[in-house]
Amino acid sequence: MAEKKSTSYPKEKINILLLENISEKAVANIKEHGYVSVKKLSGALSEEELMREIKDVHLLGIRSKTQITQNVLDAANKLQAIGCFCIGVNQVNLKAATSKGVVVFNAPYSNTRSVAELVIGLSILLIRRIIDKNKAAHEGIWMKEAKGSYELRGKTLGIVGYGNIGSQVSVLAESLGMKVIYYDVVTKLPLGNAQQVRSLKDLLAQSDVVTLHVPETAQTKNLINKTTIKHFKKGAILLNYARGEVVDLDVLRKALLDGHVSGAAVDVFPWEPEKNGDRFQTPLQDLPNVILTPHIGGSTEEAQENIGEDVSNKLVQYLERGITIGSHTVPELALPQQEGTHRILHIHRNVPGVLSEINTELSKHKINILGQYLKTNEQIGYVVLDVDKALSKKAVQLLKEVKETIKVRMVY
Structure with missing residues (x-):
């Protein structure tokens, strides 16, 4: 049984949608980490169908048939990450996902x-x-x-x-x-x-x-x-x-x-x-x-299990620790966990001065930063902050008010 790490948002309220008959290995792995609201559908959904389904979804799992368009992403009010349970990510509008701070993972080696x-x-x-x-x-x-x-x-x-x-x-x-x-x-x-x-x-x-x-x-x-x-x-x-x-x-x-x-x-x-x-x-x-053959080059039981385990692990690690290794949108980061802290993730448009504003605001309110890392790509910047527990809620509110902010989330 996997260790059930605590998260700031109740795990039972995190909605996960898996499409296209994703391996049961992925479902089992996600549930072993304490996430119970998992909906699995056997086929792909049209854009219109997916726009209805995705409104309250936090994690989305797809394979190669489902198309993640700008319209789908606009309808995804709570979406944190997309797991492509396959080799490619061509089916996802990566530019739109990046602009919204949605992490996109895949499994490039599993099959x-x-x-x-x-x-x-x-x-x-x-x-x-x-x-x-x-x-x-x-x-x-x-x-x-x-x-x-x-x-x-x-x-x-x-x-x-x-x-x-x-x-x-x-x-x-x-x-x-x-x-x-x-x-x-x-x-x-x-x-x-x-x-x-x-x-x-x-x-x-x-x-x-x-x-x-x-x-x-x-x-x-x-x-x-x-x-x-x-x-x-x-x-x-x-x-x-x-x-x-x-x-x-x-x-x-x-x-x-x-x-x-x-x-x-x-x-x-x-x-x-x-x-x-x-x-x-x-x-x-x-x-x-x-x-x-009907696009079955990587379609073996072993490959589907490997893909299911690989991508579901990446999704869980992002939810629970903010790790983005393997992401195609949000910059790759993996800050070691520190005891006695709360971890906050801040995704913002990549313009000069954002990190300076973050540090200035937190320092002004005497919020101690115990660990911090920033990485950027052409579109966005990603900051992982470990802050003093006593003032973490205040820190989240301050970070939401920073100019150019796209997303702020307290992980634990």
């Missing part, structure tokens, strides 16, 4: 292994043409042949994007005897014997298997297009378990049909259905040696 294992498994299936043989067997056709089937050992794997997942794929691939090369816009220290190449063109020309692990940005949109696909080694295999906008699917379809690319596995698409059972269409359907 790394799940994706990496699947990429290796798919590479084996594709290079052996198991997909075609499986289909034939199901149709009653015996297709025992070695033609067009190869081992991964000795082949070159090209990794585009050498981050958490790309580097993990690199380690697994080397253990199978593959040569690993990678391309990244930033110089990265290789793991094992992997080698960084100077350009995407160089990587594509050398690779038997190409796997994409890049974020969705203006620079990566249609990274694989009618120009870059010409640089692929003839007969190469492409895997996209990154983001849907990274590959021009019409271009890939043509390359598959003319044999320039011999196989593909795609998990993410420019357009994806809202819920299970909805109709799905892509140009890659009905092609040989193509594996299509």
